[in-house]
Amino acid sequence: MRSAVLILVLSWLFVPRAHAACTAEGVHVFPAPGSVVPTNTRFLLEGVGPLAERVAALPGRILRMQTAGHEVEVRIQRGWTSTLGRATVVLRLSEPLRAGQSYTLRLDDVLPGVKVLNGGGSTAPEWISGRGQDVARPRWLKRPAVREGISRRTRDGSERFVKLSMSLLEDSPAYVLVTLSNRQGDMASQHYITPLQNGVALLGHEACGGAFALEEGKSYRAKLEVFDAAGNTAPAVPPLLFEAPVAILENR
Numbered sequence: 001m002r003s004a005v006l007i008l009v010l011s012w013l014f015v016p017r018a019h020a021a022c023t024a025e026g027v028h029v030f031p032a033p034g035s036v037v038p039t040n041t042r043f044l045l046e047g048v049g050p051l052a053e054r055v056a057a058l059p060g061r062i063l064r065m066q067t068a069g070h071e072v073e074v075r076i077q078r079g080w081t082s083t084l085g086r087a088t089v090v091l092r093l094s095e096p097l098r099a100g101q102s103y104t105l106r107l108d109d110v111l112p113g114v115k116v117l118n119g120g121g122s123t124a125p126e127w128i129s130g131r132g133q134d135v136a137r138p139r140w141l142k143r144p145a146v147r148e149g150i151s152r153r154t155r156d157g158s159e160r161f162v163k164l165s166m167s168l169l170e171d172s173p174a175y176v177l178v179t180l181s182n183r184q185g186d187m188a189s190q191h192y193i194t195p196l197q198n199g200v201a202l203l204g205h206e207a208c209g210g211a212f213a214l215e216e217g218k219s220y221r222a223k224l225e226v227f228d229a230a231g232n233t234a235p236a237v238p239p240l241l242f243e244a245p246v247a248i249l250e251n252r
Contacts, residue, residue, distance in 0.1 A: 025049045026115040029105070030195060031173040031229050033119035037127045038134035038172055039099055042231040043091035044079065044193055045107075054111065056087035061110050063091060067101040074105070080177070080191040083213050088193050097129040134172050134230040142167035143237050144176075144224055147200070149245030151216060160214045161204030162242055164222075166196065172229040176201045180212055183219040183241070196226070214244040 030044040031037050047055025063074035073094040081087045097103055104126045107114055119125040144166040151160040168174055174196040180203065181189040190212055194201050203212045203222065214220070221241055226234040 025051055026117040026121075027051055027055065027107070027111070028118045029107075029116055029125050030118075030175065030193075031127070033116060033122065033125035033127060035127060035173070036130050037097075038132070038230050039096040039129050040093065040133040040135075040230045041097070041127075041172075042093075042229065043074070043105070044088055044175070045076075045091055046086055046088045046193070048117065049085055051111070051114065052081070052085050052087040055089055056081060058089050058110055063109055064106045065093065065097065065103045066106060067098065067103045070098050070101065072097060072103075076110070080193060082192045083190055086192070096133060099129055099131050101129050103127055103129060134228060134232065137232045138168040138170035138174060138226065138228050138234040140167070140234060140237075141169055142199075144201075144226075144240060146240055146242045149242075150204075151245035159204070160216065160244060161202050162214065162244065164201045164203065164224075164240065165199055166201070166226070167199050168196070168226070168234060170228050170234075174226060174228050174234075177225040177227070178203060178212070179223040179225075181221050182215075183221055216244050216246045219243050 026048055028046040028048065030046070031041065045055060058076045059078040061076045063076060065072040065074055074091045075094060077090040077092055079088040079090045104124050107116070107125065108123060113123060115121045115123060116125045142165070144164050147163040147165040149162050176194050176196055177191070178194060179189050179191050181187065192212060194203065204214050219241065220243070221239050223239045224237055
C-alpha cells in the first residue's frame with residue numbers, strides 16, 4: 001500500500017485552537033456519561049496529565065456500578081498508555097446491568113474527588129442501561145482510510161493530526177485501538193484508544209498534549225482494531241500507511 005498524500009488544512013471543526021486553556025487534571029470515561037449503553041458495556045477509563053500514572057496503577061482494583069436495589073462489581077484491567085501523558089484502563093462488569101435503569105459508577109472508591117472531564121466535571125458519572133446486551137460484531141460499511149492531515153505551529157506549541165475516516169453498521173459507540181509505529185524503526189510502538197465520532201478518528205496531539213506523538217514529515221504505520229461499547233470487534237483491516245503533515249506557521 002502506498003503512503004497517502006495528506007492535504008494540509010487549517011480546520012477549526014476537528015482540532016481545538018492551540019491557545020485555548022489546556023485540559024485540566026482529571027479523567028475521561030467512555031462511553032460518555034449520560035449516554036444509553038448496552039447492559040454488557042465495557043467501559044474505558046482514561047487518566048489525563050498527572051492522573052495518568054494513578055489510572056495506570058489501578059488494574060486489579062474493584063469498582064461498583066449502583067442503582068436502586070442493584071450493585072455490580074466492576075473489575076479494572078490493564079489497558080494502554082500514551083507517550084503524551086495519558087493512560088487508559090478497561091472496566092469490565094462482573095454481570096450485566098438491569099435494563100432501563102440509571103447506574104452510577106463509584107469512581108471515588110479508587111480516585112477520591114476525581115473530576116470526569118467529559119461528564120461535566122462530575123465525581124459520580126451516570127449512564128442509562130439499554131434494553132439488553134450487545135453481542136453482534138460491528139460491520140463495515142466503509143473501511144478505514146487516511147483522509148487528511150492537519151498541522152500548525154503557534155506561540156503555544158505544535159498541533160499535528162491525521163484524520164481517519166470509516167463507517168460502521170453499529171448502534172453503540174465505537175472506538176479504535178491504534179498501534180502506531182514509524183517506518184524508520186527508530187521509535188517504540190504507541191498504543192492508544194481514540195473514539196470514532198461521526199465517522200472520523202483522530203491521531204495526533206494538540207499544543208497541550210494528546211494521544212500520539214507525530215513528527216512532521218515522518219512515515220508511519222497504523223494498525224487498527226475497531227470495537228463497539230461491549231467490546232465486540234469489527235473484521236480485521238490492513239494497516240494504514242501515511243506521512244505526518246508538515247506544520248504551517250500561524251501568526252497569532
